Amino acid sequence: MIVTTAMLRDQWKDYGDPAGKISRMKQSGELLQLTRGVYETDPNAPGHCLAGAILGPSYLSFDYALSWYGLIPEAVRVYTSATFAKRKAKEFRNAFGLYAYRDVPREAYPYGIRMVREQEYVFQIAAPEKALCDKLYTMPPVTSQREIQRMLFEDLRIDREQFEGLDADGLLQIGGLYHCNNLKYLMKLLRRERA
Numbered sequence: 001m002i003v004t005t006a007m008l009r010d011q012w013k014d015y016g017d018p019a020g021k022i023s024r025m026k027q028s029g030e031l032l033q034l035t036r037g038v039y040e041t042d043p044n045a046p047g048h049c050l051a052g053a054i055l056g057p058s059y060l061s062f063d064y065a066l067s068w069y070g071l072i073p074e075a076v077r078v079y080t081s082a083t084f085a086k087r088k089a090k091e092f093r094n095a096f097g098l099y100a101y102r103d104v105p106r107e108a109y110p111y112g113i114r115m116v117r118e119q120e121y122v123f124q125i126a127a128p129e130k131a132l133c134d135k136l137y138t139m140p141p142v143t144s145q146r147e148i149q150r151m152l153f154e155d156l157r158i159d160r161e162q163f164e165g166l167d168a169d170g171l172l173q174i175g176g177l178y179h180c181n182n183l184k185y186l187m188k189l190l191r192r193e194r195a
Helices: 005-011 018-028 047-054 062-068 128-138 145-155 160-164 168-175 181-194
Strands: 002-004 032-035 038-040 078-083 090-094 097-103 113-118 121-126
Touching: 002 005, 005 018, 005 038, 032 047, 032 090, 038 047, 047 078, 047 097, 047 121, 062 078, 062 121, 062 128, 121 128, 128 168, 128 181, 145 160, 145 181, 168 181
Parallel strands: 078 097
Antiparallel strands: 002 038, 032 038, 090 097, 113 121
């Protein structure tokens, strides 16, 4: 269970030394620190379920979500999440793994996010179309449809069948919110293939 310092202080408000109690629980391993003031009580908690508690608002996306959906062949060891208005990329390392956060445009942020329940946790993850848009937004700009195809199928190694199974209308709708070359050429490619 995710708990905060404020929750623990409230729980032990009648205890003589709440701060000392928290410190002893951290030392004994009863509390695992996720980030300053945020803890997990279960050492077996799934790491991806904790990403939103470390830095928010955020949702799992980029490489982690692409791997989650089977769009890329690699297993991803870093919990990659999208944020907005943080102004710089952030990383946190704790007992559950490495967590990386990166901004996406504010206007694109709220679209294409799914809520998932796993055990007693609820976390947010980008839909496959949104995860692809987020990833392409962070990559060096291309200048043609041929280059975007190369980026998709050679650089990222996106599975072609999985790609063809994506919701093209969703990609077109979400992709238009990023205002970057990679998404512009992806949308041109999708429109050409649908014509």
